[in-house]
Amino acid sequence: MNKSALPILCFSLWLWLVWGCDNTREVIVNPPVVAINSAINLTSFENLDPVAPTFELRCLTDSLYPCDNFSIEFVLNASSDTIDLTFIEISSPVICLPSFGQAYAIINLGVLANNTYQFPITVNNVKVSAQLIVTDSTIGVIGGDSTWTNFLRPLLRRIPANTIWGQVGYNLIAALDSAKTFFDSLTSIGATPETLSTGSYGYFYFNGSGNPDSILELGPSIGTNFRIPYVYSYAGDTATLHSLITAYTNQGNVVEVNVITSEGYEYRSW
Numbered sequence: 001m002n003k004s005a006l007p008i009l010c011f012s013l014w015l016w017l018v019w020g021c022d023n024t025r026e027v028i029v030n031p032p033v034v035a036i037n038s039a040i041n042l043t044s045f046e047n048l049d050p051v052a053p054t055f056e057l058r059c060l061t062d063s064l065y066p067c068d069n070f071s072i073e074f075v076l077n078a079s080s081d082t083i084d085l086t087f088i089e090i091s092s093p094v095i096c097l098p099s100f101g102q103a104y105a106i107i108n109l110g111v112l113a114n115n116t117y118q119f120p121i122t123v124n125n126v127k128v129s130a131q132l133i134v135t136d137s138t139i140g141v142i143g144g145d146s147t148w149t150n151f152l153r154p155l156l157r158r159i160p161a162n163t164i165w166g167q168v169g170y171n172l173i174a175a176l177d178s179a180k181t182f183f184d185s186l187t188s189i190g191a192t193p194e195t196l197s198t199g200s201y202g203y204f205y206f207n208g209s210g211n212p213d214s215i216l217e218l219g220p221s222i223g224t225n226f227r228i229p230y231v232y233s234y235a236g237d238t239a240t241l242h243s244l245i246t247a248y249t250n251q252g253n254v255v256e257v258n259v260i261t262s263e264g265y266e267y268r269s270w
Contacts, residue, residue, distance in 0.1 A: 169224030
């Protein structure tokens with residue numbers, strides 16, 4: 001055998017051993033990062049539920065990591081009037097989603113009664129004081145910012161009962177009039193445009209002019225070229241609301257609508 005061909009043959013054999021028997025490629029990542037090495041941004045959010053809404057903190061690092069599913073590990077100790085949060089480390093996943101992304105954590109604090117809670121937060125043995133204040137209309141955090149933590153939404157406004165919101169979407173400018181008929185339909189079942197205090201309600205932002213922002217912060221967005229967001233008050237039954245949305249399911253994607261209720265139900269035409 002020609003000596004010059006031997007290295008090529010050996011390399012080809014190695015490639016066959018590695019890839020030839022299994023086309024599945026698993027990305028191997030480094031061991032867990034044992035310390036927090038990035039600032040953490042916290043956003044408060046209220047999960048709506050017909051029985052009892054629950055409160056959670058959604059956390060993302062400033063820094064990017066080599067997989068899209070790195071997580072922030074934490075320990076939570078809660079009592080009647082104190083919620084003690086400690087961030088421990090940033091952990092790499094067993095299987096890597098091969099894209100750069102921020103490490104994340106969702107911290108579920110459950111159902112919170114109206115109260116002022118002491119809310120100390122510890123990162124890298126540095127503890128900062130904070131308070132979590134829960135009322136009928138708002139959930140707010142006072143303090144808590146440090147080198148390692150930053151509250152992006154220190155005040156979350158709670159969605160009032162009998163509130164509905166969503167978007168009306170359409171792809172062609174010529175369909176605008178058809179899209180607007182949805183609001184006539186809402187009026188016909190007793191719904192009225194809602195005016196809320198300026199601020200973030202988690203699912204949407206209400207701006208200073210008394211109109212919902214054009215992009216809902218969370219939840220599915222309608223994938224159309226044009227969208228009209230809305231926030232209404234509606235005290236009627238959800239069956240009527242559901243029937244109204246169903247009427248738009250056979251329009252050949254000319255107009256698409258969705259509605260979310262303050263009880264956490266969602267109805268879509270698609």
